[in-house]
Amino acid sequence: ARFQSFLSGKSKQPDYDARDWLRTVVFAPRNIRGFENIRNPWLCVQFVTILWVLFTKIIEPKPLKTFSEQLSKVESVYLIMFSTLGFLIVFRLTRAAVRFWDCRQAWGNMVIYSRCVADALMVRAEEVQMDCNKSEEVTREIVAACDDCVAWCAAFAVSSKQFLRGIDALPKEELLGVLSEEDVNKLQKSPHQPMFCYSMMRRCSSRIYVTYRHSQKSEMREMHETIRDESGRSELSKYLQGLITQEGALERLRATKLPQIYVAHLRTFLILYCFSIPFVYAMNWGWATIPATAIATFALMGVEGAAMECEIPFDANRANHLRMDQYCETIVNSCALLAQWGGEEQAKKEL
Template sequence: MYTLIFTTLGFMLVFRMARAAVRFWDCRAAWGAIIFKSYSLCDNAIVAIGPIAPSQAEELVRWCVAFGVGVKCVLRRERFPFEQVAGFLGADEVETMEKDAKHFALYPSAHHPVRKMEPHMAAQLMQTMEKDIAALIDHCGTMERIKATRLPIAYVSHLRTILMGFVLCLPFVYEGYWGWGTIPAVAAMAFALLGIEGAATECENPFSPKRTNHLGMDGFCETTQREVMELLQWWRKEEGEE
């Protein structure tokens, strides 16, 4: 009977860990998509719009960089850091955002200048940029849904109850077979089983800035800024050669 209980417990732990791993990977994939879409959006702004309407291209790039930082702030529930967007946004713009915005990620997307562009700009280009902006918002929403939707408490509490009962009963069940070896054997079994549950809990919502195993969202924002700066340097170099 105890072996059958262990088999059932094993299936429940595998499901728990698999769901946590899927959630972690979905969040990482969403951040990768945000970096790529931000790069694509800024590339279109600099290369296609910059020669025609440089001020609008500059505004789009600035708020595109702010979007990634806004997503991080929403997921971590922290204030918008001016230091992380210095050089892209002014202190007055960040202050206005903190005062007026209820959602730091949606505020930059609502202030992008794509819909304000001149009619002579290519409709296909504007449509592509609109899709990129919609994709950025969608990926942000994906991570917000993951953060707000955990596994049902009924499943988690049931699993933990069975898990603790199984571990606590191990010494009484196997003491007659293992003797003094029961102590290290039970310790190893408890470490393995409780470790799986702990790892699943750790990876379920990987947004904390203080946990080693969580996503390095500050690094993702810096990657976006670095790639945008490389685009700007390339464009200035091309202009200089011309």
Template sequence: MANVVAARKFGGMISYNPHDWRSHLLDIRGSMLPEIMGRVALCVGWSVLVTAAHELLPPWIHGFSLSVPSTVHTLIGTALGLLLVFRTNSSYDKFWEGRKLWGGMVNECRNLARQATTLLTAAPELQRELILWTASFPYAAMSALRGAKALAPSSKDLPQADVGAVLAAQHMPLAVAQRISRAAVTARNRQVISDQMLMLFDQNVNLLIDYIGACERIHKTPIPFAYMVHLRRALILYCFTLPFVLVEPLHWWTVGGTLLVAFVFFGIEEIGVEIEDPFGFDENDLPLERFCQTIEGNLLAVMDPAEPKPWPTSGNGDEQN
């Protein structure tokens, strides 16, 4: 039974130097351009038709002037800008909350490993089991958020019957947490640790469950449907009526003006869509697989400090927490 992360290529946060404009200014990957290209092209094509009709056909053919005053469009544009800012800010709040939750998960896994190595020295087999299950918790959390079934590579050293039961569980993170608690309770029953020490382990496990629950709340709660639909309808109406406002003062430059406005507005909206659920495979999502590898490497190193463990590198400091 497979117990490693699926072979599918994971997405994740793109590393870049914020001080260097030249290295990423023309990048396509992660820039939202592929996602919005079709919508922008439709707006530009429509602006070409409107401009051609205005410039090349005499007014008596289309029966009325294609140019309209800009007053109403300006007012709508102001409201639309505020809506886009609110949309993006709401999405970034979810992105940043997700990052903080995974940082907390990193810390609690390290706390569990620290407690195990200091409090369970009299029961090395339980110490090893608790640390290995703790190393698998972030993998189980990542799999639950991504609709997969996988545990840490180091889970091969755990009882395979338990590994199979966890992989078949309805909620994998909860099943892993149960086994962490079971190892701590077994240590208490053997009088390796006291009731007070057991409570320390239980507090850390409770926090892990709280973190994955909060991540699931973010994952399963998109922006309200009515807000999303109204914003997109307003965007379409604004961008497709823009050529009628620009055609009189700009003439053929209307095509370029429409291109710029559509690119900016559709891009902002698409950024909000991509980052509102930061646990997926998109280029701007959180690098969960790197977080999992970091936790596993830390815990295996604590469990066996004599054996050097590889440290995952990313180039942007995300390996810490």
């Protein structure tokens, strides 16, 4: 079921083959082009272009003609405006791509830290089980705490995904076999789910390395252990800080867009420029104005559209957005794999 859930999530954001020119150019799936981002302004420009060309071709009134000729002289001001526009477009495009990569990197680091957490805890569990000085009950408690911590780590990834998508409901099937239903419910109710998971991991860390207190001195604690435990705890603590830092970075990227003044200035002149093309060139190009304008404005607005598409890449249904379902699956699988190896290793040693 978990596999199914991740699969259906992944299928909405498929990978593509960069070597296949046909698929990326001619037969590119429609939803990949993000055309809906720019449909409205593009249609407006097309509408105005067609009207103007019909005007100049069919009605052809004299004053219109001189007005139009007057207009086409202003073409030289285009060079100036367009340079400015070009700088702004390229700047916005680069910003959006850098943001996309920052997000991807944060998720990549979450995978790495999750593996570190899982492996560190599996090694810890093994060491505890091999320690002859610990009572069986204490051993069992620590091992359980290790398992819980790895589970919350996987839940952290899933709940970060949901949080970034702005979906409050947890996908229970993705946490099936990871968290108990009770824990899932508790997590569901919390106002900030990733932070709750982080908080739970810290509590598990407490249970893993400070368990002796439960035993009320019945079992004399060795100094060695304290040194060892604090060393392990501070390592785990670094990994946990790594996780929360990545989640915080993603939260920050989701909450911040480019300053509005940049976007407003860029779009104002982009629109002005696009609307002016038919008026300036209609005299020269004749009927060819209609397709030429359509292509040129799509080329220009499409760049703005691509920047819009990639600015906050957390949507579940957009094909260009981050494949977060896949990253979560990697995290859950890595945790499971490491736990399994831990178990095998353990079984082998017990023989």
